[in-house]
Amino acid sequence: MRKNSVAGVAQARKRSAKVCVRCRRQKIKCSGTQSCFSCSNRNLSCIFDDMSQKVLVTRRQLAELKQRAAQLEKHTSDRHTSLGSASRERPPENTPDNYYTPPDGENPESGLVNPLVSGPPAFMSPGNGRTYYLGTSSNWSFARRVLSMVHEHVHKESLPTEALAFEGTAYDLGWDGSRTDPSPESPVIPTLDHAIFLINAVRFRCGRLYHLFDDSDFKESLYSFYSEGQRTRPRGLWYIHFLIIIAFGKMFTQVKYLKGKPAGISLFVKALQILPDHTLLYSSPMVSTEILCCIAIFYQSLDCRTASHNYVGQAMRMAMAHGMHTCMPVTDLGRDSVERCRKIWWTVYILDRHMTSIQGLPQSVDDHFIQTKLPSPVSSENITSLDMHIKLCRSIADINARVYATDGRLDRSFLLNIKGALSNLAGLADELNKSFPLHLEATDSGLSRVSAYLHLFYQQCVIVATRPLLFCFLKIRLESAETCVQSLQKSHNVRNLIKMCLDSALHSIRILHCLASQGLLETFLTFDLESLFISTVVLLMAPAIDRQLVVNDTWWHATADLIFNDMVEAGNQIARFRHSEIQQLDEKLNLLLPNQDQNGQSNPEVLQHSITKHPLSSHEAHTATPMEENSRADPFLGGETTRVTGCAFEPSLTSAEMMAMANSIELFDAEWVSTMMDNHAIW
Known part of the structure; x- marks a missing residue:
């Protein structure tokens, strides 16, 4: 009888051993060691949630804890009353102007932040006395940050601003903004x-x-x-x-x-x-x-x-x-x-x-x-298009609030914030595809301009939510190419998020190509240009991080150039400046590719190829498009041949696939990102 009781106690003790978060979620046996055998074999972070571990206390100990908590609460309440409401609202003396009190439940010691929103505000000046603020989620400022970072790495000096275009310089309105003496002449009114x-x-x-x-x-x-x-x-x-x-x-x-x-x-x-x-x-x-x-x-x-x-x-x-x-x-x-x-x-x-x-x-x-x-x-x-438009606007606002908040963190909460933003966005995928189908594969039906706009907006939301990870890995790549590749291989889910960003960029260029081939490309309103610009920037970054991240490299390069040229030929000066900036970024990123001699100097032939690879003139653009199998005439390419479908990319993710991607982000992924960002000082 005594042996049975001892065995029962041993079994109870065995069941109460510590279990890591992953083993508990997977419902598998855990060794209870740090790290456990299961996580060690899979080269994963092993995390123990000590807060969920049960402990035994006596009734006397519990009563004493409650009494001490009540005394502490009363002491705190009396102290607040004596200080008064005015002192409660003021920060302590001798604190900086940017004094910040973290909200309840937030750990003030968490120091890892999104590199696009952390640190002092970023500004850039063209040298004319005016400064421009680089907004956190701005497409323009994202490209400038990437270009500046790569330029400083390659040339060991700050990016010169003389050759860059700044806001309000694309066109001469012929007006200084003054209303003191408006011209009495009336403009020519059409019939x-x-x-x-x-x-x-x-x-x-x-x-x-x-x-x-x-x-x-x-x-x-x-x-x-x-x-x-x-x-x-x-x-x-x-x-x-x-x-x-x-x-x-x-x-x-x-x-x-x-x-x-x-x-x-x-x-x-x-x-x-x-x-x-x-x-x-x-x-x-x-x-x-x-x-x-x-x-x-x-x-x-x-x-x-x-x-x-x-x-x-x-x-x-x-x-x-x-x-x-x-x-x-x-x-x-x-x-x-x-x-x-x-x-x-x-x-x-x-x-x-x-x-x-x-x-x-x-x-x-x-x-x-x-x-x-x-x-x-x-x-x-x-009403359906208006409703979807509003939902997408709420999604982009949610992404800005979650991923680009002023204290946007690159610890475990940063990746979980991306997860939350993608989860909210995932609910729109099926509704968008059902109510506004694109039919990109069809050859006998036209493309709806409204449907294309909404799909481009959706893909932009995905890119804006996930591109901070690309920025982080590019920074790691500038430190060590080997470390960057190894880091990407350690987290399959983080790599999938980056791949999602790149797939959205490819899908956007494909939609824009179809619009251009049907004469529906918007050359005045800037939303098509914004989509093309941010898609091209992230796709240019990918090979520098890991050459295996992007497929169909030749196709999207040529297609993006064609679309830029189409806008420039229509007189869009903004497209001309953005294209020039893209070419500068492409040239500098090509210097990071492993085509260098033993002394670390760039191969002149590779550099020349990177500069001339993308066409500038209309004639070059229409003759540089690669030939593909199963191709046919494309009116956008002036009679040249390329695939009508713009390469056989996978269709946009469904709601279930987007949700599965978001749900795949686990706690150990977030912990891994936190450790990696800390090791590489990305904040």
Whole structure:
């Protein structure tokens, strides 16, 4: 009997041995040692969660602990009362201006941070006395950070800024921004039929994505405007609105820019010159908010990002001051006004979320304060696209808040933040593919411009969420190529996240190629250019980190150059500057590839190949595309041959695949990233 009891005690003790996190999750036997046999055999981090281990205490010990906790709580409460509310709100004396108190539950000693958001704010100056802030999630600043880091590694000096383009330098508007003495001359106004044609072009290019004007009200004012003589025509807010819409129409319909200036620029400048003060704008909040949105989009297309973000902010505040973010009562305000306000609000919301992300700045409005409904559907297709557009904007805002927060960490929470962002994004994959199919493989059906835009936006969300890992590994690669490859091989899940980023970039270029082949590539609005730019940057980084990361290298290189050239030939100066920056980055990254002599000097033939590999002229672009099997004529390539499908890439991930990818990130992956970043001083 005694032997049985002793055996039972031995078994109980054996069952109560320590079990690591992975063995408990996998429900397998754990040796209880640090590291356990199972984790050691798989070369994985072995983590023991001591907080879940059960301990035995007596009732007396438990009572004493409760009494001590109550005394400590009372002492703390009395101390806070004596200090007073004023001292509680002030930081301690002699603390720096950037004093920060971590929120409850956060470990203030965790020092590893996202390299794109950590440390002091990053700035860059072109040498003219002005400085530019490099926003955390900004595509432009990400490329500049990568280019600067690689240039300093290769040339052992800071990146010169003379050959780089900065915001607002792509075009000469012929206006210094002053309204003190606007020109009394009126711009050339198109005839009525021409104006209707231009307005319809704006409706086709923007109508499914943004609300820029009210159809019925705008058309009524249009006919009234043309019914008057030139001298008696009105010059109020509608006239300003009309000038900007016509300027948009000229941008969309004129194939080539004249003398390097965008078409319709004189109409846009005139509208800005006569734009009244906000005291007058607030008297007509609906029209004024529509005007401010139009100005923001136009400025964004001129690469005046700060001005664009400023006008979106003004539109947001005007809309909120009018209560457009609330559930406006139809009985008091009328259905037409409420419906128009709903359309205006969601356009302001979309522009604010999208342009804030492009700038790399914090979001301005919390979603918890937004109560307005979607507008009543004119068609189910319109409301579905608006709903998806809003969901994607919320996703990019969620990514900015999780991955690019001011204390974005590269310890275990950093990778788990990426996991959370991808989990939220995964829920949109199936809905997007079902409601907005692309049919990239089809040869007998056209591509929907709206569907392509939404898919490009989705892929951009994936890239923005995962590209900090690429930046980290590039930094490790600059220290040691061997260490970089070994580090990537140690975590299959982290490597898969990087692969997901690159696959999204390849998928984006494929979509843009199909748009260009059907004449639907957007050469004025910058969203296609943004997608092309960020996709090309991350794809250029990959071979420098590990040459096995990217496949179809020749195809995407040639295709990206073709698309850049197509935009440049249409007169887009921003595309020309971005392409030049891409070529500089490509040249410097090629110097990191293992094609060097024994003295560490770059092979001149390899350098020459890296410079001339990507075509610059239209003729070179159309003849440099590689020949593939099963190819056929492609109108985008001017009769040359390449695969219509743009190489047989896998389709975009489904919701289940995205969720499986996110769920595969385990605690030991996060611990491994934390250790690796600490070892390489990436913060």
